[in-house]
Amino acid sequence: MATSISDIDMGATVWMIASTALVFLMIPGLGYFYGGMVRSKNALSLVFLCLMALAVVTLQWVIWGYSLALSETSSNPFIGNLRHWLFLDVEYTPHPNAPTVPGIVYAVYQCMFAALTPGLAIGGAAERIRVLPTIFYIFVWTTLVYDPIAYWVWAPNGWLYKMGVMDFAGGCAVETASGFAALAFYFVLGKRKGFGEEKWEPHNYLNIILGCSFLYFGWFGFNAGAASLESGRAGIAFMTTSLAAAAGGITWVGLAYRVEHKFSSFHFCSGAVTGMVCVTPAASFVSTWASLPMGVIAGICCFYMVEANLRLGIDDCIDVVAVHGVGGILGVLLTGIFADKRVIGLDGIESAGGLINGNGRQLYVQLAALAASAAWSFVISYILLKVMNYIPIFRLRVDPDAEEHGVDFAELGEAGYSFMHDVVQMHVDKNSKRASIASSFHETASIQHPHKHMPMVKEAASSGNVTAASVTPPQTSSNTCAYPL
Numbered sequence: 001m002a003t004s005i006s007d008i009d010m011g012a013t014v015w016m017i018a019s020t021a022l023v024f025l026m027i028p029g030l031g032y033f034y035g036g037m038v039r040s041k042n043a044l045s046l047v048f049l050c051l052m053a054l055a056v057v058t059l060q061w062v063i064w065g066y067s068l069a070l071s072e073t074s075s076n077p078f079i080g081n082l083r084h085w086l087f088l089d090v091e092y093t094p095h096p097n098a099p100t101v102p103g104i105v106y107a108v109y110q111c112m113f114a115a116l117t118p119g120l121a122i123g124g125a126a127e128r129i130r131v132l133p134t135i136f137y138i139f140v141w142t143t144l145v146y147d148p149i150a151y152w153v154w155a156p157n158g159w160l161y162k163m164g165v166m167d168f169a170g171g172c173a174v175e176t177a178s179g180f181a182a183l184a185f186y187f188v189l190g191k192r193k194g195f196g197e198e199k200w201e202p203h204n205y206l207n208i209i210l211g212c213s214f215l216y217f218g219w220f221g222f223n224a225g226a227a228s229l230e231s232g233r234a235g236i237a238f239m240t241t242s243l244a245a246a247a248g249g250i251t252w253v254g255l256a257y258r259v260e261h262k263f264s265s266f267h268f269c270s271g272a273v274t275g276m277v278c279v280t281p282a283a284s285f286v287s288t289w290a291s292l293p294m295g296v297i298a299g300i301c302c303f304y305m306v307e308a309n310l311r312l313g314i315d316d317c318i319d320v321v322a323v324h325g326v327g328g329i330l331g332v333l334l335t336g337i338f339a340d341k342r343v344i345g346l347d348g349i350e351s352a353g354g355l356i357n358g359n360g361r362q363l364y365v366q367l368a369a370l371a372a373s374a375a376w377s378f379v380i381s382y383i384l385l386k387v388m389n390y391i392p393i394f395r396l397r398v399d400p401d402a403e404e405h406g407v408d409f410a411e412l413g414e415a416g417y418s419f420m421h422d423v424v425q426m427h428v429d430k431n432s433k434r435a436s437i438a439s440s441f442h443e444t445a446s447i448q449h450p451h452k453h454m455p456m457v458k459e460a461a462s463s464g465n466v467t468a469a470s471v472t473p474p475q476t477s478s479n480t481c482a483y484p485l
Helices: 008-036 040-070 102-123 131-154 159-163 171-189 204-226 233-260 264-282 289-314 320-338 341-347 361-389 400-405 407-412 417-430
Strands: 456-459 469-472
Touching: 008 040, 008 102, 008 204, 008 264, 040 102, 040 131, 040 407, 102 131, 102 171, 102 320, 131 159, 131 171, 131 361, 131 407, 159 361, 171 264, 171 320, 171 361, 204 233, 204 264, 233 264, 233 289, 233 341, 264 289, 264 320, 289 320, 320 361, 400 407
Parallel strands: none
Antiparallel strands: 456 469
């Protein structure tokens, strides 16, 4: 495979740089998408953690992440070497996976994938996770989980790559890995306080739509950024992404309408994301028509997986397991069915295609990739979380009072909405007139700011728009409901 600088194409380079910017937009989009789905008292922390994931993984990627995940010189089938640590020799010479763009451009493009993935995973621990341990977790998890799986699937000497796995944009390393890491969070941290006892709904549907829009827009760069412009495969990836999102969104809305007899923007967003998750590993391997059944199948299966989690009492807080875990599995498997050797051959690559071309062996390869990725992600994530919980400074879950008052106040000392800040300030001013010095260290004070009382905020039910707010003085009883219905 050519990696000479003489093969660099300016059009392909500009497209990959533009795609890098598109994938970057997915990271704050993910924060807003998640933030709208949780209670208002926890929304800011999720946006913050998604941006922190970008910062932390960027450092990790430069230090050794890129070299471990995509080394083209390592002969090890399981992990890369450190030839490119601190981005040494990552300059103009192309990487074998992108022979027409400078190596540094490809490295930065892949950095956005690595930064997005732990942001997906920590959604499984939303509303009950501390910030400092999460930052540490992101760095270590990316090194121990994301980098090895990415190497297996995409590096020239990765064992799954050599087996012939088809995963164009991250069905294994991004979607399946993040979904099973979120499942590990559930088993280690347990359910949120009050789960199954109170009716919980998203607090801000506009933020969900905004976040979904960013994800929708950015996913075009995510799936089509590394595809060839000259052969038309980038255009195919663009269209399969759009069609799968449309099919998944409409399918999910239809299934929900049968139950609720109402149309829902939230259900459309969930379905659209599910469709894009499913088509991610197949984006430039399948014909355009194949993304339609992929979106429909993903919409149906993931919708009922969400229902199954609720019936089983699994607190899949933001549906990470149901959407990204199950959606990623479906995508990798369906790629083995719908991969079309004619489409792959547009770049001059010889391929036997998938099951539709009579190549049943490809399904076994896809299954092996799924089993390895899911098992590695879950087991390593579970062990990492268990070990961290034994170290007090890295204990992951916030204490019960902090969880009830909200992670935003407890961990950031900030509010996501101005009305909540006003409510807190009124409460502090009222109590400061009559409180003694000792009362400032009341057991319901913030973890980071023990002089601040964190009141429980009750919000009126209003389809995501706050219509009224009242303050309930802090109390130790667990019967007080702080959730915006």
